[in-house]
Amino acid sequence: MKKESPLFWPAYLKGDILFVLDETLVPKQLKYVKVRNIDEAVAVICEMKTRAFGQFLVVLSTFLLEFNRQPQLNGEELLEKIRNVAHALNHSRPTFPFSEVTSVVVHWAHGALDAGQDVRAIVIKNVNGYLQGIRHRRLDRVAKIAANIKDGDSVLTHCNVSGELAMAAAICREQKKDVQFYCTETRPYFQGAKLTYWELKQMGADVTLVADNAIATLMADKMVNKVIVGSDRNCANGDFANKIGTYQIAVLANEFKVPMLVLTQPSQKIKSGADIPVEIRDESELLQFNGRKVFSSKVKGLYPGFDVVPHHYVRKEIAIDVH
């Protein structure tokens, strides 16, 4: 693959500092925030400086970061450290299944200690191997996305899928497919306007920005023939959680017979969407923009961060290989 979006792998560890792309500043700046410890890792997640795949990268890298910071800890102390780090990360944002990842790391450390092995060496080796594996699997999925986009397609997307759609668009371009993309603004953080529009443009795609409220007109007038969105959490029955706004896109796609394709990370940990806790974020994030009030009179605000979409709205899952 010729090009890689900065959003595809938005964090890297160098010594005892984790550099995390501040996605709230893209595209104005490609600035990496320095994360030095677990508290700062939790902060970049909670403040949404990183999101989607970036969060998982931060979660896994934070274990390595804490290892690098404290080379003197013995096996038992490392296990305790890993448990504490896992606990803090698991409780940073409720909708995300961080525990599915952190529990694996705890399991590795526990196993190494029980077997009398070097906990530090085993965990570092496994985390790095895991990350490498994820990288290859995501690149495989990029190819799958491109294969699902046909010549002449007009694709609506929402929020941002961490570089994968943009890189698929680049493949489509190489394959001389004529493809049009529409991306929603994605209030209140504008990830669609700031990230998706920008990275699709960077890849040379034909992309048009629309307000979140323009999606019905796009579908009713057949201006799009496919919807592709990501997912933040997946259930055994195929239900999924994704950025707020995804549910209404799904309902409309069903109404106007536009097939909806979802990028998934298959998981059997939770049965259905009813079991997914939806994070309600602070109303100030909705009622202020860049520190300035949107309404001069007194109002209340409601900001659910995610929608849960029932599986029957999904035409096709483009899954990452988890085996």
Add this chain to the structure above:
Amino acid sequence: MSTEIKNVTLIYGAFKEDFFTALKKCQVKDIVVLEGRPTLESSRHAVLNLKKIGIIPTIIADNMAGYLFSKGLVKETWLASQAEDKAGAMCEIGALILAVLAKNHQIPVFTYAAEKKRKPLGKPADLQKFNGQSVVTGKIKAFVPLIEWVPAKYLRSLRKNAGRKAISPRLLRRPNELLAIGGANE
């Protein structure tokens, strides 16, 4: 934070002032207002008029209505219509989303006259700013419809001539015709 909201009336668009008088008479209290991108004009209009009748509304972004419907929190939806006939109503962009959601959840949708007409199309620059501040810089390609047609099958009641017939509804039912009227949109 109003996470306990339930049984709300969802209102969308810039309604004539007497709509708010009617809300007061009907003792409607729990009202949710959508932002109404790109200008936010309709939500500001609603907030001011609701304040006059002593109601503090809950604001949601335009992509959050589905959440309320999926949780069973909406009891009725009102759309400001600029023009109506037996076939449907011309409303502010976003109205069709609410109408389809409402149909899907068996929630009634009503129309009431809009306070004023809207032009059919905005400019890409309208999406570059939010609340007067920059969201994205540089030239962008954007499609910015400001009104859309809501077919009668989604609406509970249509009152003939309730909205202002600012522009012929016949011409405005399809976005491609809007594009033809508004010209190129980049």
